Amino acid sequence: MVKPRVQLSDLSVCEHGGEQDGADVIDFSVNLNPYGPPDFVLDVIKSAIDAIKIYPDTECSEIRARISQKFGCDTGEVLVGAGVSELIQLVTLTFMKTRALMPQHTYGEYAVAAKMMGAKIKRIEMPDLRIDTELIMAEMKPDDVLFLCNPNNPTGQYLAKNAVAQILKEAERIDALVVLDEAYVDFVKHPFPAHTLATRNMIILRSLTKSFAIPGIRVGYAISAVENVKAMEKIQVPWSVSVFAQEIAAAAISTEGDAFLAETIEKVERSKEKMENALGIHSDANFYAVDVGNGREAKHALLEAGIRVRDCSSFGLPHHIRFSIRTDDENELLLHNFSLEKF
Amino acid sequence: MVKPRVQLSDLSVCEHGGEQDGADVIDFSVNLNPYGPPDFVLDVIKSAIDAIKIYPDTECSEIRARISQKFGCDTGEVLVGAGVSELIQLVTLTFMKTRALMPQHTYGEYAVAAKMMGAKIKRIEMPDLRIDTELIMAEMKPDDVLFLCNPNNPTGQYLAKNAVAQILKEAERIDALVVLDEAYVDFVKHPFPAHTLATRNMIILRSLTKSFAIPGIRVGYAISAVENVKAMEKIQVPWSVSVFAQEIAAAAISTEGDAFLAETIEKVERSKEKMENALGIHSDANFYAVDVGNGREAKHALLEAGIRVRDCSSFGLPHHIRFSIRTDDENELLLHNFSLEKF
Numbered sequence: 001m002v003k004p005r006v007q008l009s010d011l012s013v014c015e016h017g018g019e020q021d022g023a024d025v026i027d028f029s030v031n032l033n034p035y036g037p038p039d040f041v042l043d044v045i046k047s048a049i050d051a052i053k054i055y056p057d058t059e060c061s062e063i064r065a066r067i068s069q070k071f072g073c074d075t076g077e078v079l080v081g082a083g084v085s086e087l088i089q090l091v092t093l094t095f096m097k098t099r100a101l102m103p104q105h106t107y108g109e110y111a112v113a114a115k116m117m118g119a120k121i122k123r124i125e126m127p128d129l130r131i132d133t134e135l136i137m138a139e140m141k142p143d144d145v146l147f148l149c150n151p152n153n154p155t156g157q158y159l160a161k162n163a164v165a166q167i168l169k170e171a172e173r174i175d176a177l178v179v180l181d182e183a184y185v186d187f188v189k190h191p192f193p194a195h196t197l198a199t200r201n202m203i204i205l206r207s208l209t210k211s212f213a214i215p216g217i218r219v220g221y222a223i224s225a226v227e228n229v230k231a232m233e234k235i236q237v238p239w240s241v242s243v244f245a246q247e248i249a250a251a252a253i254s255t256e257g258d259a260f261l262a263e264t265i266e267k268v269e270r271s272k273e274k275m276e277n278a279l280g281i282h283s284d285a286n287f288y289a290v291d292v293g294n295g296r297e298a299k300h301a302l303l304e305a306g307i308r309v310r311d312c313s314s315f316g317l318p319h320h321i322r323f324s325i326r327t328d329d330e331n332e333l334l335l336h337n338f339s340l341e342k343f
Numbered sequence: 344m345v346k347p348r349v350q351l352s353d354l355s356v357c358e359h360g361g362e363q364d365g366a367d368v369i370d371f372s373v374n375l376n377p378y379g380p381p382d383f384v385l386d387v388i389k390s391a392i393d394a395i396k397i398y399p400d401t402e403c404s405e406i407r408a409r410i411s412q413k414f415g416c417d418t419g420e421v422l423v424g425a426g427v428s429e430l431i432q433l434v435t436l437t438f439m440k441t442r443a444l445m446p447q448h449t450y451g452e453y454a455v456a457a458k459m460m461g462a463k464i465k466r467i468e469m470p471d472l473r474i475d476t477e478l479i480m481a482e483m484k485p486d487d488v489l490f491l492c493n494p495n496n497p498t499g500q501y502l503a504k505n506a507v508a509q510i511l512k513e514a515e516r517i518d519a520l521v522v523l524d525e526a527y528v529d530f531v532k533h534p535f536p537a538h539t540l541a542t543r544n545m546i547i548l549r550s551l552t553k554s555f556a557i558p559g560i561r562v563g564y565a566i567s568a569v570e571n572v573k574a575m576e577k578i579q580v581p582w583s584v585s586v587f588a589q590e591i592a593a594a595a596i597s598t599e600g601d602a603f604l605a606e607t608i609e610k611v612e613r614s615k616e617k618m619e620n621a622l623g624i625h626s627d628a629n630f631y632a633v634d635v636g637n638g639r640e641a642k643h644a645l646l647e648a649g650i651r652v653r654d655c656s657s658f659g660l661p662h663h664i665r666f667s668i669r670t671d672d673e674n675e676l677l678l679h680n681f682s683l684e685k686f
Binding site (some may be wrong): 002004005008011012013014016024026028030032036037042045049050051052053054055056083085086089093094095096097109112116141148175177178200201208214215216217218228231233234235237238239242243244245248287 | 345347348351354355356357359373375378380384385388389392393394395396397398399401425426428429432436437438439440452455459486488518519520538543544557558559560561571576577578580581582583585586587588591684
């Protein structure tokens with residue numbers, strides 16, 4: 001019997017929302033744009049079917065060109081991957097040496113990808129569930145890889161430009177790497193252009209999954225210095241971004257895609273206002289982490305009412321559930337069940 | 344500046360066939376079934392378009408069930424990945440400790456995935472370009488990971504059951520891991536059922552890409568002992584197999600898929616006979632490595648005649664080109680250009 005590498009011994013599979021148990025429910029456990037996917041994206045697949053005969057372009061040239069145009073950066077500063085999931089692993093494969101830093105309560109795959117490389121995990125305290133810039137800077141050491149989900153999953157907090165710039169300045173000073181995961185940034189009201197801060201000490205990750213509601217196909221991208229992109233390219237799984245993912249991403253990163261986002265995210269914002277007024281809560285993202293006493297019990301009670309939310313135990317928040325913003329009618333149903341206080 | 348891990352310093356991107364230079368050529372450089380993809384596979388995509396809204400089933404339950412039925416194994420002995428490419432990396436991520444063994448001339452991604460883990464690469468001599476079982480067994484040490492591409496890319500040699508069983512017995516005795524990559528096994532005339540040899544010391548890799556000519560979508564699978572599958576699952580990128588890839592694989596692993604393979608591969612075999620008679624060569628697979636004096640020059644000369652072949656320099660065979668079997672008409676064109684001896 002050949003044993004796995006010893007570094008993998010304390011790893012377990014990360015938990016995610018959107019379980020496929022076949023239950024006919026309204027799914028608030030996945031944080032997708034409730035108005036997607038747009039028809040023009042579905043149409044692209046139909047016209048791209050024949051491309052299945054061809055190996056994917058390993059360079060993802062078309063998407064890279066569109067992203068570099070969108071952000072005003074060089075195509076060499078862009079790396080396309082099979083979703084942010086692939087890119088998180090690619091970052092640790094390339095840069096993880098001894099230690100990963102991350103806020104106490106955040107996306108679970110950062111820790112999996114770090115442990116995979118045998119790194120130590122240092123979780124940084126979140127007083128009142130808030131990410132604290134000072135605590136992060138006090139902890140950062142040379143060669144650390146810091147994961148910042150901005151806005152943070154599951155707490156919905158968005159760090160402003162100043163906070164990120166401060167952290168980045170410290171990372172440059174001591175030579176650490178900041179991974180800024182902007183998977184949900186399209187849902188933030190006034191996001192700052194993180195790529196204008198980009199240095200060799202930061203890698204920005206972005207996804208099309210949530211904004212366009214296309215989790216079935218895998219595509220995301222990284223923006224960083226050319227040297228960092230080149231280093232990651234060397235070990236990226238060849239052809240990892242399928243022809244369909246490439247066609248869809250090219251269609252989405254467009255004026256048509258921007259118009260879809262502007263229109264639908266305005267609707268999401270209006271729905272957020274209603275939700276926040278009703279429950280007295282706030283989030284910078286399109287989802288909320290709410291203290292319900294016992295997340296697991298609340299999840300099961302809501303499931304019986306035809307509503308799936310995410311139990312936050314795996315985020316280290318057993319009292320909380322996480323739910324996303326959906327259409328007004330669906331949100332009303334959630335609010336109605338909240339008012340019944342079944343849990 | 345954050346430096347990449349030191350293990351990655353001598354890595355470079357692996358070369359592959361099928362360059363997308365936009366040239367309008369007949370592509371003998373990719374080893375795909377010339378009669379694919381079948382219509383029933385293309386139809387599946389059309390009816391699956393709506394599934395883009397849903398996260399892929401991380402368990403790939405439907406494909407796993409079909410594979411386990413096909414091979415008479417347990418579903419827990421099957422792992423589905425985004426192509427053999429993802430699975431090769433997953434094997435090294437999970438099991439690579441200090442040294443990778445592989446034949447001198449073989450698929451380039453084995454070495455990339457091994458180096459990514461900081462492993463040493465030991466290439467085993469191939470007298471007369473043949474894989475020699477004795478030389479392999481003499482070299483194998485505990486904890487080694489041996490990559491065997493069967494049939495071998497680019498030389499087309501297929502190791503018979505006895506040879507693989509011998510190697511496996513030695514691997515069990517000293518506790519090494521054998522990775523048997525059967526990406527091209529559907530093109531072998533009388534393949535042996537490798538999964539019946541399966542032990543905890545072997546991982547079989549299989550692809551649908553070549554047999555069904557569907558390189559645009561990424562799907563492949565591994566068969567091994569339950570413990571090995573579980574260890575790899577822990578670090579597999581979540582949702583790496585897209586919904587389209589899952590639908591297509593489920594459609595292909597079927598009686599309809601088997602019928603397509605039986606019919607088209609018989610045609611390929613008849614074409615192979617003609618090719619082998621004309622050139623006095625032999626291969627157990629659907630491609631040939633042929634000594635043409637200077638592979639690079641031959642490639643360029645053939646490109647001018649509208650034919651793309653693979654220059655074998657990156658396999659350590661600068662005198663050779665590799666070309667696949669295509670339809671009879673296309674093969675005739677290749678033979679015609681060979682007869683002109685332009686190179």
